[in-house]
Amino acid sequence: MNEQQSETNWLDSDNLYPLEYLAEISGLSIEEIDDLVSIGLIAPSAATAERPVFQLCHVLTVKKARRLRDDFQLNHHGVALALTLIRRIDELQAELTALRAGLGR
Amino acid sequence: MKFKDYYQALGLERGASEADIKKAYRKLAHQYHPDVSKDPQGEEKFKALAEAYATLKDPEKRAAYDNLGQRSSGEQFTPPPDWQQRYKTDAAGFDDVDLADIFAAFSQAGGRQRQDMPRPGQDYEIAAWVTLEQIFRGGEIEVGAELPEYDQNGLPHRVAHVFKITIPNGAADGQRLRLAGQGGHGVNGGRAGDLYVVLAVQPHPLYRVSGRDLYLDLPLAPWEAVLGGNIEIPTLAGPVALNIKPGTLAGQKLRLAKRGLGNRDGSTGALYAVVRIDVPNQVSPREQVLYEQLAANSTFQPRAHFATGAGA
Numbered sequence: 001m002n003e004q005q006s007e008t009n010w011l012d013s014d015n016l017y018p019l020e021y022l023a024e025i026s027g028l029s030i031e032e033i034d035d036l037v038s039i040g041l042i043a044p045s046a047a048t049a050e051r052p053v054f055q056l057c058h059v060l061t062v063k064k065a066r067r068l069r070d071d072f073q074l075n076h077h078g079v080a081l082a083l084t085l086i087r088r089i090d091e092l093q094a095e096l097t098a099l100r101a102g103l104g105r
Numbered sequence: 106m107k108f109k110d111y112y113q114a115l116g117l118e119r120g121a122s123e124a125d126i127k128k129a130y131r132k133l134a135h136q137y138h139p140d141v142s143k144d145p146q147g148e149e150k151f152k153a154l155a156e157a158y159a160t161l162k163d164p165e166k167r168a169a170y171d172n173l174g175q176r177s178s179g180e181q182f183t184p185p186p187d188w189q190q191r192y193k194t195d196a197a198g199f200d201d202v203d204l205a206d207i208f209a210a211f212s213q214a215g216g217r218q219r220q221d222m223p224r225p226g227q228d229y230e231i232a233a234w235v236t237l238e239q240i241f242r243g244g245e246i247e248v249g250a251e252l253p254e255y256d257q258n259g260l261p262h263r264v265a266h267v268f269k270i271t272i273p274n275g276a277a278d279g280q281r282l283r284l285a286g287q288g289g290h291g292v293n294g295g296r297a298g299d300l301y302v303v304l305a306v307q308p309h310p311l312y313r314v315s316g317r318d319l320y321l322d323l324p325l326a327p328w329e330a331v332l333g334g335n336i337e338i339p340t341l342a343g344p345v346a347l348n349i350k351p352g353t354l355a356g357q358k359l360r361l362a363k364r365g366l367g368n369r370d371g372s373t374g375a376l377y378a379v380v381r382i383d384v385p386n387q388v389s390p391r392e393q394v395l396y397e398q399l400a401a402n403s404t405f406q407p408r409a410h411f412a413t414g415a416g417a
Contacts, residue, residue: 009283009285010273010276010280010281011281024296025283027225056283059283060281063228064140067140068140071134071151072131072134072138082141097314097315098315098316101314101315101318102377103379
């Protein structure tokens with residue numbers, strides 16, 4: 001057995017990272033991530049900054065985009081559409097969970 | 106070394122055409138892809154079929170795989186002599202080697218094009234099951250994973266690792282932790298992959314979770330609901346006293362502020378006790394008499410609005 005501690009980041013932390021960092025850990029190109037930003041699927045945190053910076057939670061979205069692109073051979077329109085629909089389903093699922101929690105079993 | 110039946114994973118015969126392989130993969134990917142499937146086993150099933158497809162779609166890897174012969178899944182087999190030669194080890198050296206890791210590294214080891222291209226290591230994702238109590242209390246947990254490590258000859262051995270993880274305040278189901286550089290090793294100077302740990306909260310027998318709030322079913326006896334009284338209810342921090350007002354209705358939600366889960370900003374969710382009125386299955390003769398007296402003396406008409414057609 002091999003025990004180790006390493007640099008750990010919870011992906012909801014408030015630290016901000018540049019676009020290049022998202023590209024590096026997701027494997028998407030800068031252009032592909034720019035595309036997700038222009039569609040509004042991820043949003044930079046500080047609009048005032050010269051360089052856009054992102055919360056680490058957006059890593060999940062860009063990684064998901066990469067998976068969808070690679071696993072289903074989608075183009076960028078397809079990826080954007082799939083991400084939009086998945087997000088809507090997540091919102092509906094959260095609402096359903098909240099309703100069910102309140103109703104009792 | 107354990108054999109894996111990649112054709113079976115895709116539901117195909119061994120002689121399947123390239124088009125068949127692609128078609129089978131697409132069909133199953135739509136069914137099991139963890140981003141689109143609600144199948145709780147989807148992730149595992151997709152991993153198996155993605156692994157099979159990665160090898161069978163590549164003619165060179167497929168030929169090497171076909172060379173291993175037809176065996177059943179899980180069967181121990183001796184790696185072919187050219188593998189033993191390439192990795193400078195005997196058959197026993199392959200004992201802790203996963204077939205997928207060999208094929209993933211195949212194109213470099215096989216001496217195919219662009220040998221010196223830097224390639225990033227693979228990212229891995231593992232689930233860490235935690236209880237609601239652990240989320241509430243925070244603290245450290247240990248998560249185990251078997252990850253490939255390359256020996257000096259480039260042979261990827263699966264090695265057991267244990268990672269110590271601190272559960273942060275405000276942790277939630279599905280939250281991900283990134284352990285930078287703890288995934289697969291990069292090749293030719295490529296960066297190491299990352300390990301992602303996903304928190305999975307086990308369903309709790311008493312509490313349902315909605316965001317940072319908790320919901321608890323609170324069964325009351327009919328007389329407790331009518332007369333009110335003080336009762337004790339459990340919370341994650343221990344039992345608390347709760348005052349039931351006379352005339353409490355089923356479905357009413359009694360809110361206990363700050364008895365839910367913590368938030369990252371230091372605030373705390375609420376615990377809602379959802380009232381349910383339970384009746385005994387069986388009553389004693391004495392109880393029977395008392396209920397009959399109550400029925401005879403009560404003026405309560407729960408269905409009065411049926412006659413007028415108005416809402417309750």
